[in-house]
Amino acid sequence: MTTPLAKAAEKAVEELEKNPYYDKYAAKIAQLQKTSPEEFLARVEQKKNKVQSLQSLRKERQFTSLLKPKENIQTGVGAQQVPLDKYMKVETVKDMTADEIKEIWLKYHIQKEVIAATIPAAEYDKMVEQANKIPLFLLPLPRSQGYEFIVLQHHFNTVHFTPLICYQVHKENAPECLTVTNYTEFKDDKGIVLMRGEFDKNTIDAKEAQCLANQLQLYYNQRDPEKLKLMETFTFTPEAFKHQDLIKQIETLSL
Structure with a gap:
């Protein structure tokens, strides 16, 4: 039966x-x-x-139109990173458990137009290790007529995302559609990293921002051989890189 x-x-x-x-x-x-x-x-x-x-x-959503370059460009370590104390008083929560800090962090952001998460320290270390090797990469974002490519670039504790069309025109002055900041204040003693992602609501929405953040984890944390090979091809032998291979990966069923 x-x-x-x-x-x-x-x-x-x-x-x-x-x-x-x-x-x-x-x-x-x-x-x-x-x-x-x-x-x-x-x-x-x-x-x-x-x-x-x-x-x-x-x-x-349609493809992104060409955006204006950023103004008042800042450089240097943490030049654009907002201190964690703006969102959470470190001294107040330093004696709490990792789970308690995580709960406070997520509750604080739940009604705000940002994305937020906590990353285990071991996973964050893997991401940093991979980012040091491959600081620049592409991610496909679904659009009404296919996919739009988004450039991501790691810079210290932040990851900047910008539409490829804007990056091609403005290079380092290209405006971000998403900026992910990783706060490591609790990494060593609590084993967690606090993530906050702010996005340009005129370019992407929260669902699209989360899609990009999820792909960031897939490529920089999971050590999938096929994804690693594609990242290495993009970085070290760009003439052999095919954008269609990137799209195939996001559409491939993997159980």
Whole structure:
């Protein structure tokens, strides 16, 4: 007798078979379906939600128009970083646990037009290590007629994102559509880094800002061989880099 769980898994596989990358992962999919159908369905649902999110982004916004260059450019260590004390009194919370600090940080930002998160120290260290090797990279952002490429650049504890069209024209004076700041005040003793991302609401919205932040983690933290290879190609052999390979990665199903 076929159980409802088995029927759901069979239907999920039928959908997966439509994916051009199915053959590559067929053996892993079959094994996971056999050993843990609940986990298999959970992963399929998670991937489905991500795809739907990308599709909704693609429907909502056109490509960015050329923006004006930044004014009053500042340089140097932390020139544009707002101190953490503006958002959280370090002395007040320094004796709290990591979980308590995390809760305060997220609650403070929940009603504000920014994105925020906490990053485990080990993951942040991996990101910094990779950023030192590859400080500049591209990310695809879904648009109504395809994808728009966004340039990201690491600078000390910040990551600056700007539309490629603006970067090509204005270079270092290109205006950011998103600036992610990582606060490391609690990294050593609490094991967490506080992340805050401010975005230009005339260029992207909160959902798009979160999409870029998620991709930042995927490429700089997870050490996926295919993603690492693409980043290295972009940096060290740019003549071999293909933008379409970047788009394939964001659309590839990976269980």
